Amino acid sequence: MDCGKCLKHVSDAEMIKCTSCLTVLHFFCADLSESDFKRILPMNRKKWKCSACKSKKITPTSSVSPKTSLASSLNVDTDMLTKYMDGKLADLRQQWRDDLNAAIFEVTRKLRDDIVSLENRMSTWEGQLLQVEEQVTNTTNTLEKIKSECASQANNMLQEFKRDNESLRAENMTLTAKLAQFDQLSRAANIEIQCVPEHRGENLTKIIQQVGNVIECPVNEQDIHYCSRVAKLDSKSNRPRSILAKFSSPRLRDEFIAASIKFNKANKDNKLNSSHLGIGGIAKSAVYVVEHLTPENKVLHAAARQKAKELKYSYVWVRNGRVFMRKNAESNFLHVKSVDILSRLS
Incomplete structure (x- = not known):
């Protein structure tokens, strides 16, 4: 054109x-x-x-x-231009609205996806936490079971140890008693003469024979197998050391002790003392003829005498290494086997 x-x-x-x-x-x-x-x-x-x-x-x-x-x-048609511009602005607003809605939708979708992902992770963590709690519970139960078993075993072992200890203690006491009995039996032919004054040049054999002559139980020199002064239990004591003598037989020992008891009963005002032995120059002192006791029996005899004073028992004596007590002449005698028996007296 x-x-x-x-x-x-x-x-x-x-x-x-x-x-x-x-x-x-x-x-x-x-x-x-x-x-x-x-x-x-x-x-x-x-x-x-x-x-x-x-x-x-x-x-x-x-x-x-x-x-x-x-x-x-x-x-230019201004009315048409205005309408056109209004339409364009409306289109732009709609476009902006659509873009904004699309952006909001996208952000919301991403946020929703993130929330779902986070919920899934939290669910996974919760499951793992439940597993850990279950493992902790199982471990705790196992530890409690082990603790209970250990406590039960420890208690059983303790009870067994206690029974063994009691058994061993009883056995030890029995063996100790037997040993003490054997020790005392080894002294069956021995006597102990106490409170005899000491002096230089003394002849212990002659002193023992002199005691025998006084109490009317003569002893030949060959019947005295051994004699000596023994050490004091209490080094601070002022009493003279005792004379230990071993006779030829327990029968002779028993006769010698019985004769000394008989002599003292017959001479209540002048019981066996140092003057009967021809020991002069010092004040007259009492002399005692007793069985040769083990250290343990000596302690028990001393405790029995002390208890007798407290409870006003009239008699305490020793026979064949055993200690006896009696309240009075009419009461029954008591064999004192240990200090525990004395502690129960009242």
Whole structure:
């Protein structure tokens, strides 16, 4: 198609057509700049009129406002432009709204996915925590079971140890008693003469024979197998050391002790003493003839005498290494086997 002014070919990109005279023109032949041409909207191009057609309707006396003249010169329909712009703005608002909703939806979706992932992880952690709690519970139960078993075994072992200890203690007491008995039996032929004053050059054999003569139980020298002074149990004591003598037989020992008891009963005002032995130069002192006791029996005999004083027992004596007590002549005798028996007396 050719331009109605320059008669040259008009391309679609440069063409503008008058709606009144239907003349086709280049936009520059219609006195429009390229920028003005591009600002004319497609909808307004359908209502565009050339300057010749426009001049036919304009009267000399007519007054046109700057905006009207600008719109007329640009062939723009302001109402249509307003509607077009409103539509575009509406489209933009809708686009923005859609984009915003899409962005919110995407953020919400991601947030929801994150929450679901976090819930899954928390569920996994909760499961693991339950497993740990179960393992801790099982471990605690196992430890409690082991503790209970150990306590039971320890208690059983303790009870067994106690029984063994009691058995060993009883056995030890039995063996100790037997040993003490054997020790005492080894002294069955021995006598102990106490409180005989000591002096240099003394002849213990002669002293023992002199005691035998006084109590009317003569002893031959060959019947005295051994004699000696023995050490004191209490080194601080002022009493003379006792004389220990071993006779030829327990029977002779028993006869010698019985004779001394008989002598003392017959001579209550002048019991056996140092003057009977021909020991002068010192004050007269009592002399005692007793069985030769083991150290343990001596301690028991001393404790029995002390208890007898406290409880006013009349008799305490020793026979064959055993200690006896009697309240009075009419009461039964008591065999004192240990200090425990004395502690129970009242």
